[in-house]
Amino acid sequence: MSVLLLADHDRGELAPATARLVAAAGGLGPVDLLVVADDPAPIAAAAATLAGVRKVLAVQGPTTAEALANTLERCAKGYQSVSASASSTGKDVIPRLAAKLDIMPVTDIVAIAGPNRFVRPIYAGNALETLTDPQPLHLLTFRASAFRPVAGGNAAPIESLDFSIASAAKLLAAHRTQTDTPDLATAQIVIGGGVSVGSAEGFQLIEKLGKTLGAAVGATRAAVDAGYAPNDWQIGQTGKIIAPDLYIAIGISGALQHLAGIQGARKIFAINTDPEAPLVKLADLALIGDLFEIVPQLIAELDRLSLASRTG
Amino acid sequence: MKILVAVKRVVDHNVRIRVRLDGSGVETTGVRMSMNPFCKHAVEAAVQLAESGQAREIVVVSIGPRPANDVILTALAMGAHRGILLETDAPLETLAIAKLLAKLVEEEHPDLVLLGKQAVDDDSNHVGQMLAALTDRPQATFASQIERVGAALEVTREVDYGRETLSLPLPAVVTADLRLNTPRNATLPMVMKARSKPLVVRSAADFGVDLAPRLQIENISPPPERVAGRSVASLAEFAAAIAAEVNEMEAL
Numbered sequence: 001m002s003v004l005l006l007a008d009h010d011r012g013e014l015a016p017a018t019a020r021l022v023a024a025a026g027g028l029g030p031v032d033l034l035v036v037a038d039d040p041a042p043i044a045a046a047a048a049t050l051a052g053v054r055k056v057l058a059v060q061g062p063t064t065a066e067a068l069a070n071t072l073e074r075c076a077k078g079y080q081s082v083s084a085s086a087s088s089t090g091k092d093v094i095p096r097l098a099a100k101l102d103i104m105p106v107t108d109i110v111a112i113a114g115p116n117r118f119v120r121p122i123y124a125g126n127a128l129e130t131l132t133d134p135q136p137l138h139l140l141t142f143r144a145s146a147f148r149p150v151a152g153g154n155a156a157p158i159e160s161l162d163f164s165i166a167s168a169a170k171l172l173a174a175h176r177t178q179t180d181t182p183d184l185a186t187a188q189i190v191i192g193g194g195v196s197v198g199s200a201e202g203f204q205l206i207e208k209l210g211k212t213l214g215a216a217v218g219a220t221r222a223a224v225d226a227g228y229a230p231n232d233w234q235i236g237q238t239g240k241i242i243a244p245d246l247y248i249a250i251g252i253s254g255a256l257q258h259l260a261g262i263q264g265a266r267k268i269f270a271i272n273t274d275p276e277a278p279l280v281k282l283a284d285l286a287l288i289g290d291l292f293e294i295v296p297q298l299i300a301e302l303d304r305l306s307l308a309s310r311t312g
Numbered sequence: 313m314k315i316l317v318a319v320k321r322v323v324d325h326n327v328r329i330r331v332r333l334d335g336s337g338v339e340t341t342g343v344r345m346s347m348n349p350f351c352k353h354a355v356e357a358a359v360q361l362a363e364s365g366q367a368r369e370i371v372v373v374s375i376g377p378r379p380a381n382d383v384i385l386t387a388l389a390m391g392a393h394r395g396i397l398l399e400t401d402a403p404l405e406t407l408a409i410a411k412l413l414a415k416l417v418e419e420e421h422p423d424l425v426l427l428g429k430q431a432v433d434d435d436s437n438h439v440g441q442m443l444a445a446l447t448d449r450p451q452a453t454f455a456s457q458i459e460r461v462g463a464a465l466e467v468t469r470e471v472d473y474g475r476e477t478l479s480l481p482l483p484a485v486v487t488a489d490l491r492l493n494t495p496r497n498a499t500l501p502m503v504m505k506a507r508s509k510p511l512v513v514r515s516a517a518d519f520g521v522d523l524a525p526r527l528q529i530e531n532i533s534p535p536p537e538r539v540a541g542r543s544v545a546s547l548a549e550f551a552a553a554i555a556a557e558v559n560e561m562e563a564l
Contacts, residue, residue: 010473065441065451088471091437092453099442104407104526107436122434127331127338128535132528169450169480172466176474183472188561231491232470237325237432238349238490246557256328263535267557284541287550294547301551
């Protein structure tokens with residue numbers, strides 16, 4: 001079974017998560033990567049280095065959902081699967097393409113259980129659905145965080161395709177969140193702050209810890225509603241779903257809708273004054289105490305440890 | 313402008329769900345149900361467009377069993393003008409839902425279809441995109457702002473890198489994200505008034521759409537249990553454990 005995989009990119013660079021998606025799609029068969037961009041050449045060159053990629057298709061064109069769905073449709077012939085990341089792009093495009101092709105898609109896949117058997121979370125990760133897709137063409141999105149990345153070192157051939165793709169929707173402007181912290185949804189380490197952080201100034205402390213660890217920073221709904229943190233930091237059933245290797249929850253008691261967003265975390269550490277808080281009970285490791293005393297000391301201690309490991 | 317809003321009845325998002333022991337699904341009998349949170353944002357957006365004089369009629373539709381009338385009533389109480397229930401007791405896949413909605417779009421000719429970006433039960437995030445494809449309309453998913461500019465909409469979308477603004481010619485399909493607005497709570501007089509608004513119940517089977525599922529759900533299981541954690545007494549120990557995790561990640 002051969003797979004056509006749509007590559008995500010941003011600011012002219014291949015999304016780092018692509019290596020994880022190639023690993024996921026590679027579980028089904030040979031993978032051809034499709035790059036659609038204003039200037040696809042440098043992105044395609046990076047894509048060609050990923051181990052397991054058979055070839056890279058490069059198309060110059062717009063990246064609205066309509067345009068991408070039309071491009072994928074034109075390239076889909078001969079493939080048994082058309083796949084993408086469960087990113088904001090993949091989520092936008094794959095269902096649109098699926099309806100055009102009269103296929104029921106399978107999205108947010110976290111495990112491949114067989115050639116056409118997949119596992120996907122439902123109810124924000126509070127249940128897992130195992131299903132078989134008997135359709136002749138599989139339209140899939142994979143959660144990058146659930147798969148280990150492939151290595152580099154490949155030199156797959158690049159084919160440039162030339163066709164014009166129309167889109168009624170036009171991109172007017174892109175507004176980037178001014179941040180140098182990693183994206184919440186794909187970060188390896190996430191620090192979360194709850195309403196006990198107490199203020200926007202308090203969240204600067206959480207951000208400082210985030211910087212120390214190269215982590216993404218998130219917040220509970222209560223903290224967002226209180227105005228301590230921006231809305232796009234919200235982790236939970238109605239916010240972002242995270243799946244980091246390590247989640248450090250600070251001053252978070254563990255409301256249901258927050259817990260729903262962190263099910264995918266491999267390890268959960270908690271700092272809280274209340275040893276009975278649901279999140280403390282759920283955590284792999286907990287430190288009981290006042291976050292305002294602990295966090296500054298923790299930052300100092302982590303700085304010391306990383307210095308020690310570098311010099312040692 | 314005429315707006316069609318599609319809403320879904322789901323297990324209330326504050327309820328802790330229970331997975332049935334036989335793997336057949338999530339227990340929904342005797343569980344509090346309510347309108348999917350993202351659908352509430354879609355209804356609120358439609359009502360705000362009507363209040364600012366940019367929409368003249370809001371039609372709200374739900375697809376599901378008879379009790380789904382409750383979420384239509386909620387939308388009517390929030391300010392929608394009339395409701396349609398496409399009644400079915402069968403659990404439908406998103407593709408079938410989108411096909412039913414496309415039939416309704418053919419009948420109602422809305423300039424704008426608003427939906428929630430995803431339902432918090434199956435977490436699919438499909439229907440708006442599928443409906444846009446089936447009706448050959450442009451789409452803007454995950455909307456945090458909607459503005460009418462002449463015969464077009466300018467929609468700001470929440471995307472992984474931040475936000476982006478699209479211009480869409482009408483008719484179009486837009487799905488709502490959380491930042492779009494703060495949905496109003498319907499007051500008692502609004503709920504009473506909603507009961508006198510038109511609400512039509514039609515059978516989903518009457519639309520000539522193949523409703524049979526394509527996928528075979530084998531099993532619904534709870535997520536793997538987390539091993540019981542422990543508390544550490546000292547900050548040094550906690551920091552060392554974090555450092556150990558980070559080192560392990562770097563090793564991979």
